[in-house]
Amino acid sequence: MNYPLLHVSIGYIKKHLLQSILLLIGIAFSVALIVSVDIANQSASRSFSLSKEILSTKSTHHILGTYSDFDEEIYKSLKLKLGLKNLAPIVEDYVNIAELDGRAVKLLGTDFFADLIFHDGQNSPLSNLTQNTLTELIAKPGAALVSSDIAQSAGIKIGETLNVTYGSETLSIEIIGVLDSQNDELSKSLGGLLLTDISTAQELLGKVGLLSQIDLVIDEETPEGLSALQSIRDYLPAGVEVKSKDLLLGSAKSLTRSFELNLTALSLLALFVGVFLIYNIVSFSVIQRRSIIGTLRSIGATRRQIFKMIMAEALAIGFIGSLIGIAGGVLLGRSIVGLVTRSINDLYFTLTVSNFSVSPETIIKGLLAGILAALFAALVPAYEASSFRPINILRRSSFESFFLKSIKLFGLIGVIVIALGYVLIILPTKSLVLSLISVFLILFGASLLVPISTTLLMKLFSLILSPMGLIGRMSPRNIIRSASRTAVAIASLTVAISVILSVSIMIGSFRSTVVNWLDSTLTADIFISMDSPNISSQAGLNPKILDEVINTSGVDRVATVRRISYNSPGYGLFNLVAVTKALATENREFIWKEMDNEQLWDQMQHNSILISESFAYRNNIEPGPAKTIELQTDQGLKEFDVSGVYYDYGAQTGVLLISDDLYRSLWQDDKITSLGVYVSNIDHIDKTVRELRTKLSKYSNLVIRSNDNLKQSAIKTFDRTFTVTSALRILIAIVAFISVLSSLMALQLEREREFGVFRAIGMTVSQLRGMIFLENGLIGLASGLFSIPLGVALSLILIYVINLRSFGWTLNFSIEPRYFIEAIGIALIASIAAGIYPAYLIGKEDVGKLIREE
Amino acid sequence: MRINSINTHLIFCIVSLLLLAGIVISCSDNKDSSQTSNIAQSLSGNDIAGFSRADAPRDFIFPEDFGPHSEFQTEWWYYTGNLSTEDGRDFGYQLTFFRRALSPDEIKRESGWASNQIYFAHFALTDIKSGMFYSSERWSRGAAGLAGSQSSPFRVWIDNWFIEGDPETVKLKADDEDISIELSLKSLKPIVLQGDQGLSQKSSDAGNASYYFSQTRINSSGTISIDGQKFEVNGLSWLDREWSTSALGQDQEGWDWFSLQLDDGREIMLYQLRLKDGGMDPFSSGSIVSKNGKLIPLKATDFNIEVLDTWKSPETGTVYPSKWGINIPSQNIELSIQPLLNNQELLVSFTYWEGAVKVSGNGISGKGYVELTGYQSQD
């Protein structure tokens, strides 16, 4: 852009600072959302890999048990018999720090002399330790190093004892040092960690003779590496596997991918709304300057120069807005990271490291998103500006009439785009990305339908309002007349409100489904479980507790649950849950079952298992007879019949339900994850709870809760999972609000002259204000009305397509009138709020000046 | 074999603990013992309280004394030897196992990994013809079957490196990426007790000494392989067994240690402790073992070692002596010692020079091993 035109731009921006600020805020908000969600997603997966890389950044492979720890002899044999080097044995599990609100941390023990760790000198977190500490760490029972984040938040000092809970035990750990690293990358991975010698970890966790994991370095690129890998595979007993770290990370990422993808989609929606906002403001800036632009054109500025001028402004504002957005996104990201990490902890696996890292890619993404959105949105207004001919500059209406002529075409394209979106949904695929694309297509198509729908609706309003007289008739017509902008404002508001509405319906449906499910599943009167259980932990309750509970007065019968985390080659990560009869079939809601409950339970004593819907979905098991599942047990590989598929909204990883007897006969495990107690007299529940509490007070980390209590806490966890979604929903609403505010404000402000005429021919200020609010109200109402069918359609997609594809859950669609009231309410508030400033100005403006223009 | 040349703090801690506090002091002979001992304690950062001390002559019992003495802090099994193939290709080897106790008493614990004993070992091969030197190391805790030592049957091992057998005849085996060794050893002479009946006094302070015995002439045969090439070899090995609880002399810089096997059937062991001021510690000593196995002790004043040449390591820049003249006037022995290969510097967690040498002199010839420590610049 040449120098004089630059002056024109700067002069304009200076004069209309409010517009520019709103534009900046709009872009900044959209970019901030994208950046913060990207940070949250990246940080979450970074947290996962970091928590796997605590000690050895070099390791390429892990040897893991399919569902449990394995014999330490395997390590010895790999070293002594296979002569392997670059190994490190690891014993670990998650423990909770009661003082820190039950925060889950990893207790990890390893052999510091294992060559993989010993020689990983530069990266070792041990490099800052004194020799005394090291000696103590190895030789002193119960000694551990604590990561600095724990030390800080628990306020624990060297030499003090930290009590952590593991299952129903309390472990006393002597803190002999704090882990710290000069290495920035490494110090990030050192969060949420209690590091001990391998012997200490075995003793504390009751895993003497067992290992949780062996880390190793194998170069799969070389023939030696491949043959080593093969020899390991040949050697390892069934149920123990060697897996590449990338593969493990990949499978963990694929689990959380859906979750993260959904968040990304929400953040893109914000950008989508942001584009409308930019369009509105840029096109307003063009209209405001039509006489300047006309003058420029008539004194020789080319169309190209005008186009470039408008695009350059968009670029500049887009750039600055993106920068602000990136800064804001980083700030926002901090809180979102916490929420995302928490959700992952609730839904997928325990993360002890809450990493917060901002990658350059995130910054670039945010910058590109902001700038491209600004440039894209400015295209049409810039074209409009460049096509002003000096002669009909004064006729904004020529563009409006062009727009009005095109609305049918827009509508047609909209219908086609929606149809395309619909086709994508009904395609027989499980692709989440496709379904998200179709959501965008439908939103885009619906936006294209907005102009024609607005025209029709406003004509209708004009009829309905005609008893109000000319103002009533005029307002809808005014909206049609400026359709190129009112329709865009309505579209952006419609999109935003429909997203908010659909997310509300989805969460509401989800919640009511979960509540129903809890009601039917949680049948016992009292539940005894570990406080703050970790989804990935194998810890359990002391089996002695069972006897004590049974022998408590008022207890009729007791059901047990044992849950272990499984990672099998065939079925990925899932939970194996062993239950006794009361919890197995009685109140379960089945998608399909082979026989009646009584027979089912009989079969489950022998060879049958039940699977959850998400397990079936993820493993492509069609509910129906003659399906089997092969599982590694302590008795070797066993084949089980799938005798039923049931609804489950617990852990997202999928559940395989087995009878307790069958489980105990095939697995050597006597631990219990939780107990369900049925009382003989329901009126004495509180008394029984008290009695159990007294009786079991010698065990730590136990929670004894009544049915209601447990349900409440389950629902609390559920609500927590959707905190992020709800938060993003509000942020989208903010972007939409700014968008509507700026566009409607611009629309009214540019009618100054018209208002002057109204005033001159005798319209009072309050009449004029009434008209402004009426028009804005109609716009809000239109958006609210349009958003209802669109929002419901989107919620159907969310519930029946996206949720199913993301989580393998079928939800019952449930709708409440308040969602619609909310939707229309938000739309009305936003649009009417947008009228406040213009209405205020009306009273201030000098009518003579208004009409003297031109 | 690649070992990270940047030693970590961890390695530094343990190595300094083991090698400086252990080896140097056990070989040292310092008059100002009480002071040295304290400083050494703080340097090593480790309390020797609770450990047994080598404070009086003891009755050696074999084969039990081949096994570990866990009540002492430091202990080693030190095999070196010169080997050659039928057609006269010469090799040198070193296979050394070290034991270090982190605390005096072993606490009874559930976990099989629990241990207060640390083992590490160095394995080196010198291929004189091709001028190549290889070194490698192993570290382990003395637990979980990964490393340990025992007397009956005698065995000391880390991973798959081991020495085992009835102490008169043992098998040793070690390998790494490029090199391996497997030897059968048979002692040709009775065990000799160094120092005063096996008590090798390091200073006037009681207990600042080690128990020390050697097998000075061990017939050795077996195979070594280098880069996949196998060699059938025969030759002589030397064993030093030593255990102690001691500390380092602050004024000592390092030592030069010689074990020489003369073709006339005699063996000579000498060490001199170098002081930081450039002088020689008066507690340096040695011994001569006669053809029939009789031990003649040597005091520092009985011998004189003169450095005739030096060699600078291209890897570490350290300058080591590379030729010596040794004079033992009382025995009318004048020797010239020269490395069979200049570069026999071990690039393991702790850098030092240990290598095969050839001996020549007034009607005397032979081979041996020399160890040189403390030459690298301290920072």
Next chain:
Amino acid sequence: MPIENSKVPISLRLKNLSKCYSEAGRKIEILDNVNAELNQGDVVALIGKSGCGKTTLLNLISGIDRADSGEIWIGNTLLNNLSEEELTLIRRNRVGIVFQFFNLIPTLSVIENVSLPRELNGSQGANVSSNAKELLIRVGLGDRLNSYPDVLSGGEQQRVAIARALINDPDLILADEPTGNLDDDTAKEILELLLSVARDRGKTMIVATHSSEIINFADKLYTIHSGNLIPGQSGS
């Protein structure tokens, strides 16, 4: 309606009227102690150079702008003390304005444009539209009642504006360069129309113009020169 609506012979009285603007920190005395008295039915031509204060004077009379000092009487109503709201009502009911740029409301049809000031008064229904229709027939647009302004020619738009100015049967018609945006022939037609509707109904009318055409038809002539209102004298 607080304003007394009785007709009096004196239709408009300006007394010692002054108005100044600040421009670039300098005070410009645009109207300086202006006095005038118009009788019912007077058609007055207000002439003067561009920027001399014609529009300012009309704006003061219509209550769009306020004077710095002096009095404006429409009939026996003194504008000075009226509120913004009251001024709007005066404008709506007792003054009809015709602008140079017509200023029709684009979203209202011709008949709706004419009815608007009446509807703003709260009146609605058949009565209003028949009045409007009557007026539109009078201005020669009986066949364009439901057209929208954007399809009308400039002359036609100004005819609609004239009809709009008359809908509330005002005492006073103010026309600010009503022909300034029209070609000569149309200008003549419009001027004739304005004069005839004013004379038919006995309205007092002030036509601000720089064209001399009107001078021949006007009852009185005023020239604004250096802030002074000079009766009878044409500048040219």
